[in-house]
Amino acid sequence: MSVMIYKQNFALHDKARKVYYRPTVGDCSCRYNFDGQDYLLFNLDNKRFFYYGLLFNYLHLMIEGRNPLIAYQRSLHRTYTCFGESTTPSIHFLRRAWYAFSRLLAIPIDDSFACESCGPCPEIIVCDGTMIGMRKDLMMPMNDLDESKLVPVKGSLHSDRVLIKTARARYLLLQYSCFKRDRKPVACPQKLTDKEFKQLTEILHSDGFVALEKLLLKIEDQHQERLAPVPYRKFLSEIARNSPACGMVQIAGCKQACDVLKRIANRSIDVFLPENACHWSLLSENAPVISSFLLLCQKHCSSGIPQEVFDLLSHILVTIQAPFKISEPDKCHYPEPSEANKFSYFPSLPQLHGNAVYQIDKSRLSTANDVCNKRSSKHPALTPGIFTIYCPHAICYGFEVLKECESPRHPFQIFKTRFPKPPKIVVYDNACGLHQYCLNREPIFFQKTSFFCGPISLERAYRLPI
Template sequence: MLNKYSQGGCTAEEFKQMQAEFNKTASFLSPLLEFLGRSGYTDRAPEPYHHLLTELSKSSPMCALLHPCDDLDQLIEDLHNVRPGDLTNHTNTLRRLHLHCPLLWQLVAELGCMKEEILPLVQQMYMVAKQAFISQKEGAQGTCAIPGEKNLQCFPHLPMKRPRGRFLLDTVRKPEGPADGCRKYSGHHSTLIPGLFTLFCGHGVCYGFSVMESSESVNIPFTILRTRFQTGPRVVIYDNACKLHSYALNRDPEFFKTTWFLVDRLHWRNHSGCNCGYNADLYPQFSGVNTQIAEQFNSRLKRLKYHLPYMSRDHFIRHIQLYLWYHSRNTVLQCASTLPPP
């Protein structure tokens, strides 16, 4: 119902029913809805609040919009202590808000202040975001075979830290309906492997690869990250990051507690069902980051598709290793050439 109200087409009676429902289940929304109702907006949320309510109506985890950390803890406390009408005078607080939650920063910029009706909503949003890492402490049970462990993975400088483990949801297949919104469709060949899954650093150096024995799924990056990193990486940029984030939260939220999941710029336009917290373009700290490194390199790999399929497995792996090494070596040399002399 919140999505219907944010998009328009809500009747006055439906608005009252929504208020009554949220008074019971989500009271933190009540001050804002009461304010909008008093202002005469019973059919549709006005423009400054339209985007916020639309994003809140989506099924994405709240920790995609607000990433819990010590600095954000302090920021939420600072917002509570600053008088709502004076927030625009606190430039450092606004700068931090832009870094952590562009959605709220945009709302403040449009309104010219932080309305009193918004603050309870922000505080509750953050509590919900933190709850994702408090309520789930299942942990992995036993060991589990990992994709590509039969000499089909190569990560020279990322040795195995732990087995993937088996989680409760690994045995449950969740049906995906139209409401999921964001999909990734992968074609396949009747006799050839689906391809390679490559992992890059932000400079474009390839950490390694995994040969995909079946169609690409979020289990592949999840397995690589959990088995080869001591802790979850600071940022993961992936074309299907929204699904990977939910997959990780449902299995090992503690490991990925400090990880930001973002969708690369090329694929963001295909995402309609997840909230804007996955949009890398909204965060100023990522404005100069090339989010399409993997896609750009995959286009180069297509040059090899005419002869790789005819190689034996060992020759195939060696050929890919040499190709990736040569690419990464040139990238390192190029980076080194831009450094000032000692």
């Protein structure tokens, strides 16, 4: 029988060879075929044999140098060609040999998807999608969830989470603060007209934001101009955004920080006194936006921080805690874990329950409230990619094949259905949209989770000081 033997680069004299079988002992007519094991040869299909050293060589190149298989095959072809050989293994047979060989390796794959430092359920998550698509026609259909038997879960409302509910008031206040929407100061700020300032205060009064209305009127009496003083500009620009107050100041899950802010608003403690340094440190760590604002007011206000500022802080604290005043959903709202999902792999995070049905998804406001979605286009034949989650030590905890374009729904479903308790910190390039998505559906579950976003890569996220 003629066979082809492929060895390492330094053993290029091997060409097609003839091998023989030998009869077995006994009366039967069975025969013992050549399998190559005595010569450290891996038998692919009884016609092609690969030297184990060649396969192990690629194994170490893949691990240490991240070499793809096609690059290894090209290097073999060039090396063989330099020595006048034409028996280079094709990429087709080399791939088959590698896949068959890798199945024989005793690799604890499940153990490699967990970090020794973070444990089976990490508290800090770095997640993102990658564009590694697969053919859509090869995906097996999955049974859809029967939503008629589930009671919809009610989340919080966007109007209860923002400080200023009217878009016109937010626009005027942002102009008054001398900042742009991208958080950059305006080079040549324009003052509000008397009509615009009056309109701003009237809207604030009608929306129930009397604390901010009184502060703006006090500033006007003191400075006689329609531009915010320097100490107030940055803080007022943050209030003017259409973002949740609990996102601007992420202290809803920290009872100690909320108590400190409440005592500051009630003027029961002075955080600038040396004996209250621990309270100031706690506020600076958990609410840097407020601590920076109070520090600027303390430095620039000669007569002390106005009472209207403390009233404003009280209103902000109430708005921060508003989304979490609802009751936690019962277990009956969540279905049993679905059938084994062949398109997701989380060895240390098995599915605890299925995906619930949410009231906001039943309403027409779902698309309007779930803002900050990524803009992406679909491939006609390939899936959008896979969604991965990592710990800060660059250990992948699993992945899920994206059947649709990436959106905040994918990390939300992973955290809610697989994590017994939510992570404390989530780093995601669309964290603003993910935070809104979570508050619309499961505000209680994600109350103690802090979301961080930015145009960062996974490599930079691993080195964040968190």
